[in-house]
Amino acid sequence: EVTEKLEEVVMIWIKQLRQVIMESEQMRREADDIGPSAELEYWKTRMSSFNSLLDEIRSSRVKKIISILQAARSKTLKQWKELDGSITIAANEAKDNVRYLYTLDKFFSPLAKASPVTMMEYIPSLMNTVCMIYCTSLYYNTSECMTSLLLKITNQMINTCKTYLCEG
Secondary structure, rough: HHHHHHHHHHHHHHHHHHHHHHHOOOOOOOOOOOOHHHHHHHHHHHHHHHHHHHHOOOOOHHHHHHHHHHHOOHHHHHHHHHHHHHHHHHHHHHHHHHHHHHHHHHHHHHHHOOOOOHHHHHHHHHHHHHHHHHHHHHOOHHHHHHHHHHHHHHHHHHHHHHHHHOOO
C-alpha cells in the first residue's frame, strides 16, 4: 500500500517533469531584432531552471522515496531514470552554453554602443570567439545555434548603425 502511494507520487513528478522537458524543447519565439545578449539571458534562465530541478531530484526526500521504490522493484523507476537523465543532459547543455556565451559577453556592450567604424575593430575578435565556440562546444556547435547567434549579432550591429544614423 505504501509502495502504491509512493508510485502515485512519483508518477505525478514524472508527468510534471515531462511537461517541463516538453516546454523546454518547443520553438523559441523571439522578436526579429533582438541582440546576442538575449541569447545569454535565455541560457542563464534555462540553466537556473534545470539546476533547480536537479537540486530537487537529488534532494534527500526524493532519494528516500526512490530507494524505497528500488527495494520494492517498482516499474515506475525506469521512466524516472530516463527523465533524470534527460534533465541532467538539459542542465549540462545550459551550463555549457552559458560558459561559452559568457566569452562573447565582452563584445556585446561595444557592439551596442560603438560607432559603425569603432564597431569594426571588434569584429575579428568576435568572429574568432564564435569560431572557438563552434569548434569546442559540446552542445552549441549546431547550425541552428550558430545561425541564431550570428543573426542576433547582426541584429545588434544593424540596430547600432540605425541609432548612429538617426543621431548623426
